[in-house]
């Protein structure tokens with residue numbers, strides 16, 4: 001694996017006769033990230049990963065400074081997973097002048113759910129993803145379904161700007177108990193780690209209750225109370241259309257779950273750590 005820091009070194013290291021697959025990350029890599037690498041390996045001829053903790057997508061009171069940086073372990077994991085090129089720019093390489101041009105995603109996609117609780121987050125994400133796409137010029141890029149709204153917004157950005165990149169969405173990798181893997185799980189103490197799976201369990205409960213035909217607002221309220229009773233602070237727990245994350249628009253009849261592709265999504269704080277997760281399901 002070749003590790004490069006600057007945009008010009010990066011472009012010189014890529015053989016553009018090959019189908020180039022790209023996996024953007026913020027590092028502190030776990031098995032979920034490595035699933036993206038192995039999917040990229042299977043679907044392209046040259047795999048480029050990036051590690052860059054993107055200041056633009058962090059709010060003023062968020063964890064930019066304390067975000068875990070584990071560069072040497074990360075390079076070993078990437079090498080072992082068959083990554084060909086690691087792009088690890090410094091801020092001075094990617095933002096030599098302040099990034100005055102930004103990509104502003106529309107409110108109907110980016111002002112809801114994560115966007116409601118993390119204002120500016122998706123603007124930061126879209127800006128860095130577009131910039132990284134321009135640096136790497138991949139044929140295909142891989143994103144995790146763990147960050148479902150993010151992958152959906154990137155998909156829309158690629159379509160609306162006619163970017164020549166295919167987007168592939170990779171399933172969420174979980175710990176044995178069901179907790180979605182995340183770099184932020186490292187912030188949890190032992191007691192919090194033991195309880196962290198409750199977010200996933202409550203999403204499973206929401207799915208079952210919705211499938212049983214219970215009213216969506218009852219489903220959401222019960223989920224909220226469940227987590228609150230254990231000391232969590234939920235931002236949102238909701239069921240949306242998996243196609244566009246819009247809320248349910250039909251009048252529900254008790255006992256008759258509406259057919260379609262649905263997704264239960266949640267974000268909640270346990271102690272000082274904010275976790276997110278989601279669960280896709282169909283109703284026939």
Ligand code: AMP
Nearest residue numbers: 025026027032143144146147172173181
């Ligand atoms: P991050 O380093 O957190 O920005 O994540 C980089 C990429 O890895 C994003 O596309 C994430 O959606 C994806 N990712 C993070 N956690 C997981 C997971 N548990 N399973 C699959 N993909 C993941």
